[in-house]
Amino acid sequence: MQISVAKYVPRDTIIHNMDARLKILFNILFAVLFFVTTHLLTVFILLGFSLVFFYITTKRWAHIFLLMKLPIIIFIVMVILYGFIIDKSNIDAILGVSQGANVAKPVKLVGLNEEETKNFLSWYLVKPTHLFNNINFSIGTLGIMRAGVLAIRIYGMIISTTILTYSTKPFLLTRAIEDLIWPLKILFIPTHIIAMIISIAIRFIPTLLLEASRIMKAQSSRGVDFKNGKFTDKVKSMTTLVIPLFVLAFSRAEDLSNAMEVRGYDPYSKRTKYRKLSFNQLDYLFAFIFIALIVLTALMETNNIPIDQLPKFWLYTNQKI
Template identity: 40%
Template sequence: MQQSAFGRYIPGNSFIYKIDPRVKVLLSILMIVLIFIASSFIELFLLAFLITGIFIFSTKRIIPVIKTLKLPLIISVVLFLVNLYTVNNETVYKNDYYVSYFWPIFTSSSKDLEINGKKVLWTEFYNAKVVGQEMLDYYIKAYGPNVKIQYGVSINSINRIIALVIRLYVMVLTTSLLTNTTRPILLNKSIESLLFPLKFLFIPTHIIAMIISIALRFIPTLVNESFRIIKAQSSRGVDFKHGNTKEKIIAFTTLIIPLFVSSFQKAEDLANSMETRGYDPYEKRTKYRVFKLKVSDLLILTLFFGILTIFILNNLVIKYSNFNPTEGVYNLHKIGHYSLFKFFLITKVVS
C-alpha cells in the first residue's frame, strides 16, 4: 500500500531533528510569513531552494519534493484559465507593471477604461516602441482613441500565478518538514507551550494543541485509507481514470462516501481509546518532557528574525520604488542608507 509522507513522522538524526520542537513550530510559522512578505522573485526562489535543501538533507527523500509540486501546478492551471476572464487591462494599468506587454484575447467594446474618472487613451496605455506604431494605429482605428476594457494574458497575471505556485509549494513543504521531523507528542507539547499566554485569558490551550495534533496526524491516515478504498473499488470494477465527467463523478462517490464513514469510525475508535486510558482534557496534567532552549536554537531564531527584518525592509523599498521597463528608468526608494539592487525591482512580485 502506498504510504503518505505528509503528516507522518520519519525517524532520523540530522540537525533539524535536534532543534527544540517549539523553535521548529516558530520557524515554520516564520517561513510561511516570509513567503508572503517576499516582494521579489529572488526572495521567493531563495526561500524555495532553502526549504527544499533542508527537506532533502533532513529526510533523505527526493520524491516527496517532486510530488509536492503537483497541487500548486494544478492550481496554477486553473488560475491561469480564470485570469483570462477576470484580469483585464484596468488591473494591469493600475499596477503599472509591464503595461505594454498585455495581450488581449477579447474586448468589451461597449465600455471605456477609466481611471479616477478620466478615460485612458491608447497612446497612454500602449508604448509604440513595444507594440509598434502600426499596432497602435490599428487599435485607434478599430476602437477609437479611448482604451476599451480588454481581457487577456499579461505579465502581471503570469507573475501572480508563478508567485502563488512557489508560495503554495513552500507552505506545503514547510508543513511536511515539520511533521516529518517532529514526533506527534512533541509537536502537541510544543504547540501547547507556545499557546501558554492564552491561559491567562482562560483559554484551554492544551485542548487546542491536542486538536491540532490529532488533525495533523489524521491527514496521512485518511490519505492511506483513500488508497485502500480505491484499490478495493477498482477490484470491484470501478474505473477512476477513464470515462466522461459524469462517470468519473459517479466513480468518486464510491470513494468519498466510504471515506467519510471510515473517518467517523476512526474518530470514534480514537475517542474510545483515549477514554479507556483515562484521558480527561479538563484535568491538570503533569509534564514528563521538559523543553530547554539551547544556544543553537537561539542562534537559529535570531537568524530567521534577521531575515524577516530584511524582507520587511525590502518590501517597503520595492513598494515605494518605480520602474519603467520600456525606458529602463529606475526610481529606487531608500530607507536611510538602506537600498536594493535594481534587479530586485525588475523581478518584483505583483500583489
C-alpha cells in the same frame, strides 16, 4: 523509504533536533512572509531557504518535486483565470499606470533609470496572445508572472509545513502547541485539550490517506472506474470512495475515544510533564538566522538596501509583483 504526507520521518538531522516550538513559529513565519512579500527576488530567497531546510530534513531532492502537483494545478487555473481578467484595455490600471490626455504617471521601479524602466515594462507588457475570437481571453506575461508567483508562494508554504510534520514527533508537536497557546489559560481556555485535538487531527491525515488508497484499490477491483468516463460518472464513482471513508473515519474516532477512556484519560485533570522542552545552542543559532532573514526581507520590502552597488539582475527582479 517512502515518505507519506503529514507523517513523522525518524532521522538524525539538525532540523529534527530543533525545538518543536521553534519549528512551529518558523512555519508560521514562513507562511506569513510568503504571502506578505511583494518583491520577486524576496520570494525566491524565502523559497531557497525552504528548499535547503527541506533537503536537510529528507536528504532527498526527489521529494521536492513530488510536492509540486498542487502548485502546478493552481498555476494553470490562475493563468486561465487571468486570461479572462487581464487584457490590453485594463493592463495599465492593474499595474498602476494612468494614461490621460498627454499625462502619464510612470511606474516607479527601484534603482532603474527611465530607459531601463522602459525596457523592463516592454518585456513585462508583451502583447497578449488571443486564443479565441468570440471570447475575451488572452495570455500575457503579466498573467503568467502573477500566476507563477502565487504558485510559488503556495509551494513554499507547503514545503515549510511539510518540514514541520516530517521532523516533529506527534507528542512533541502536542507539547509545543500547548506551550505556545498557554496565554489563553488566562481566559480559562483549556489549552491542553486544544493541543490534543490538533495533534490527533494531524495524526489522522496520513491514516485517512492510506485508507482512501486502500478503498480505491478495493473498489477498482470491483469494477469502479475513477479515471475514465464522463464527469457525472466520476462523481458517482467518488461516492463509493467518500461514503466508506467517512464511515471508517468515524469508526476510527470511536475506537480512539474508547481506547483513551479505557486508559483513564481525563482531559480536565491536572497532569505533570515528563519531558521539559528547552532551547539549546542550535536553537539559538537558527533563531538568529531567521531574525536575520526577517530583517533582510524588511529591508528589501522597504527598498532600504544599497541598490546602486547591486547588479542589474537584482534590480530587475527586485520589483513589486
